[in-house]
Amino acid sequence: MGQKKYISQRTRTTHTYSFYRQRRNDPNWRADYLEARTQRQRHILFTLIIILALMLFGVIGYGKRATSLLDRSSQSSQSTAVENTSRQDSNTSSTNQTVTSEHRSTEDTQKTVVVNNYQRYSIYSGEYGSETQTYSLDFSSGKLLTTGPQKQQIFYFDKVMVHPDKSLVINMHGNYHYNAYDGKGEHIKLVYLSVLFAPHERKITKNWQTGESIEDMTNTVVNRFSIALSNDGGKVFQMAPAYAAFATNQTAGDSLALIYSEAN
The missing domain is CATH 1.20.5 (Single alpha-helices involved in coiled-coils or other helix-helix interfaces)
Known part of the structure; x- marks a missing residue:
């Protein structure tokens, strides 16, 4: 250039x-x-x-x-x-969730659970007889019907609970019809009762109201139940007699006789 x-x-x-x-x-x-x-x-x-x-x-x-x-x-x-x-946290979280789930599952088996869909226990529906009357327990409709010397009684399910030993407590209410010894004919009283129910092959292990252990002396080959009453409009049920019936093998007794005596 x-x-x-x-x-x-x-x-x-x-x-x-x-x-x-x-x-x-x-x-x-x-x-x-x-x-x-x-x-x-x-x-x-x-x-x-x-x-x-x-x-x-x-x-x-x-x-x-x-x-x-x-x-x-x-x-x-x-x-x-x-x-x-993130992977470590995910693995840790998954492990914690598994442990928590197992822990909750263990806890749940130790708690009394309220059953909303009690129709699933329909396999326990049927006729249960005593010496003087017959009980018809119907989980599908949520009713307990009784027949005997007195007029047929109908009680309606209010609440169903299942205990850890798989026993059921069924709180009910209904108008109890009876003839008092006053010469005035039939009387009606609103009654709140609770059925303590033990499925076959299941033993009641504890009074779940008081926490005291009991020895179930009833025949586990069949379904059994006993009845308890409430004196405060269904707020608290006196479950001691019902559990005592299992401890003394008295579940086949005349349970409505207790209701009749209370009504009078």
Whole structure:
């Protein structure tokens, strides 16, 4: 590439900077030399600025690229760490949930549970007889019907609970019809009673109202039940006689006789 040439204001011809520099002390060429030097310095300065700008842009671009690569590497490392931590937390959470579930399951087996869908116990529906009367227990309709010397009685389920030993407590209410010895004919009294029910092959192990252990002396080959009453409108049932019936093998007795005596 040839040297840059500068035009002479005196001769209107172009010459190299070296040509003007050699004649810098010649009065005829002094003005052209100064003009050529000024243009040459401007050109050098402009070239340096362009080079520095390109270098600066290159450094900035390289820095951004390096930073981006570092950020990606850092994000990848963090993502891996978070993923590993998440997996560990997930495994720990799963283990804790399993332990908690097992713990709750163990606790649930030790608690009395209220049964809302008591129809699932319909397999226990049927006729249960005593010496003087017959009981018809119907889980599907939620009723207990009795027949005997007195008028048929109907009691309606209010609440069904299952104890850890699989015994059932069925709280009921109904209008008890009876003839008092006052010569005024039939009387009606709202009665709240509770049936303590033990399915076949199940023994009652505890009075779940008091927490006292009992020995069930009844025949576990069949379903058995006894009856308890409430004296405060169904708030609290006196379950002791019902549990005593199992402890003394008296579940086949005349349970409604107790209701009749209470009514009178």
